[in-house]
Each structure stands twice: as structure tokens, then as C-alpha cells.
Amino acid sequence: MMRYTNQDAEIYGLDITADRDLVTNAWGYWGVSGSLSYTNGKNKDTGSHLYNIMPLNGSIALNHENNGWINQVEAVAVSAKSKVSTPRHEIETSGYGLLNLSTGYKWNTVSVEAGIDNVLDKNYALPLGGAYMGQGKTMSINGELDGNSNWGTAVAGAGRSFYMGVNYKF
Structure with a gap:
């Protein structure tokens, strides 16, 4: 019974973000940006890991701008979640990597952006x-839950997703 x-509890972590200009040439401005995040924590009374703590994750992106066009290629990586809260029956997950692409164009007051996440x-x-x-x-073929867990199945992340947006500044 939970109450x-x-x-x-003890919680600690590290967040790092960085941006670096690479070059400006006839093809425009080129730069790279990235982030890295790590958090961990333990319940000092029970010794269990804390609930809902994101595992090590990061991203790196190549950015390009030229005459109003803005483009980005981004790689996202998340390590496996193996430090889980046992009292809350938290589910372990595998690590993964994603590739995201976006492009857009900016005028004075209007910008348009389109992209594909999880390419x-x-x-x-x-x-x-x-x-x-x-x-x-x-609901299962053999009467067992995925991962032989009585606590459900980990929720899946979004598949390939297309998006488009228009912004107007006034």
C-alpha cells in the first residue's frame, strides 16, 4: 500500500548545453548545438532509485541559415533506463537514438517551418x-504481458511525425 x-532522498545531476559557430561562407552560416543531461537519485530510507528520473540523454544538431532559410539536422540519444523505482513498479526501457530534420523560411513578420521527427x-x-x-x-496471445510484467507495458514514443507551422509576429 502506498501512502x-x-x-x-538524494538527487544530483548535470545539464550541459553548448553552441558553436562553425563557418560563414557563400552557402551561409553553419553552426552546431548540443545538450547533455544526467540525473540520478536515491531514496536514502529505502535505498530505491527515485521515480520518474530521466536517464542520460543528449542531442547534437547541425544548423544552417542562408538568406532567410533555416535548416537543422538533429540526432537525439537516450540511454537505457535501468535505475527504476521498485516500490512504484517502474518499467525499465531500452536506449534509443532518433534523427530529426527541419527547414523553414523567415520574412520580416512571418515565418514558416516544416519538419520530420523520428525520420x-x-x-x-x-x-x-x-x-x-x-x-x-x-488482450495478449499467450496470456502474458509484454516483458512478463504485471504492471503494464512501457508507453511507446511517437513514430515518424511530420509537422508544419506558421508564425506571425506583431
Whole structure:
């Protein structure tokens, strides 16, 4: 039975972001940007890992701008989530990598952007997505839940996604 009580916990982490200009030439401005994030924590009373903590993750992007055009190629990586909260039956997830592409054009007050996230249509589970309980024993072929867990299946991340947006500044 879960109940709310104060407990001692320790949490620590590191967030790093960086941007670097690479070159400006006849083809425009080129730059790179990236981020890296790590967080960990433990319940000092029970020794269990803390709930809903994102595993090591990062991204790196190549950015290009030329005469109003803005383009980006981004790689995102997330390591496996193996440090889970056992009292809350948190589900472990595998690591994954994604490729995202975007392009756009800016005028004085209007900009248009379009992109594709998860270009390679990678199948992955969200480390902080929780559990999908709808895939119960009556919904499975052999009467077992994915991963032989009585606590559900990890929620899947978005597949290949296309988007487009228009912004107007006034």
C-alpha cells in the first residue's frame, strides 16, 4: 500500500548545453548545438532509485541559415533506463537514438517551418512515459504481458511525425 510520508532522498545531476559557430561562407552560416543531461537519485530510507528520473540523454544538431532559410539536422540519444523505482513498479526501457530534420523560411513578420521527427521511424519506449495497462492478459496471445510484467507495458514514443507551422509576429 502506498501512502505519502516524508523520506530522505538524494538527487544530483548535470545539464550541459553548448553552441558553436562553425563557418560563414557563400552557402551561409553553419553552426552546431548540443545538450547533455544526467540525473540520478536515491531514496536514502529505502535505498530505491527515485521515480520518474530521466536517464542520460543528449542531442547534437547541425544548423544552417542562408538568406532567410533555416535548416537543422538533429540526432537525439537516450540511454537505457535501468535505475527504476521498485516500490512504484517502474518499467525499465531500452536506449534509443532518433534523427530529426527541419527547414523553414523567415520574412520580416512571418515565418514558416516544416519538419520530420523520428525520420527513421524508430520504435522506442519513453523512459518517463509510464505504463500502458490496456494490454492485459485478455488482450495478449499467450496470456502474458509484454516483458512478463504485471504492471503494464512501457508507453511507446511517437513514430515518424511530420509537422508544419506558421508564425506571425506583431
